[in-house]
Amino acid sequence: MRKQQLIWQAEHETATAIPSLAEQEPSSAVVYFADFLKRQKITSGKIIDIGCGKGRNSIYMAKQGFEVYGLDYIHSAISACKKLAEQQRVSPRVRFETGQIDDDWKFADNFFDIAVDCFSSIDIETKSGREKYRNEMLRTLKPNGYAFVAVVSAEDEFEKRYIKSNPGAEKNSVVWPQNGKFQKDYDEAELRAFYSDFEIVKLEKVTKPAVKCGEKIMATNYLAILKNSKKVEI
Ligand SMILES: C[S@@+](CC[C@H](N)C(=O)[O-])C[C@H]1O[C@@H](n2cnc3c(N)ncnc32)[C@H](O)[C@@H]1O
DSSP: OOHHHHHHHHHHHHOOSOGGGGOSSOOHHHHHHHHHHHHTTOOOSEEEEETOTTSHHHHHHHHTTOEEEEEESOHHHHHHHHHHHHHTTOGGGEEEEEOOTTSOOSSOTTOEEEEEEESOGGGOSSHHHHHHHHHHHHHHEEEEEEEEEEEEBTTOHHHHHHHHHSBOSSTTEEEOTTTOOEEEOBOHHHHHHHTTTSEEEEEEEEEEEEEETTEEEEEEEEEEEEEOOOOOOO
16 A cells, blocks of 8 residues: 555544544535535536545535545545445435546546545645546546636645645645645646646635644635536547
């Protein structure tokens, strides 16, 4: 198992670094995106929840009427997703699977109406791995389908400190001293460049209180709503 995966396995068991992961309530970022979809009158279709964790967002989107496919490389997290889906009575509308988000996805081209990456791809340790995830997201998303990407800003109070003292190999990346977790953070220009094959419909920088590694901080994140505007080849 890769080092980052072992770190996530431990984190899913203990929720010491990111307590919000153990919550059953959806991320406020995903609620924001769901509200956007409602305003577009999009209330059904297939969604991929990329790095679904314990399923808080998948379950929420299933309750909104979507058919959700959740993918995560931590087996215990996938088991927790299935249990939560049963408890919340949405099992018929969700499918959870253990798998890597930075490898080939088994889904056909143009399979999904919507994609959600809620703070997951920032945990892929290599640029080539993140490019793979992004390209698979684009390949499997239908033309005009929306993708939602939440990432942490390089200006985030917690990250800013470690970008200086504990940088990873890439620009704006960190290795958390608390548990060795790699994270890729973004400035706006990097984010726009990385997702330039998509149309950027909305990009917001949001600051809110959060707890990371036992510290109360003001978290600063980017929430991006993207659209697959690629032309369909005839
Ligand atoms: C910060 S958590 C977010 C979880 C979920 N999206 C949420 O908002 O509750 C990141 C998730 O991505 C998963 N993950 C990270 N890298 C992955 C990879 N390469 N393949 C599959 N899952 C991955 C982790 O196991 C973890 O569940």
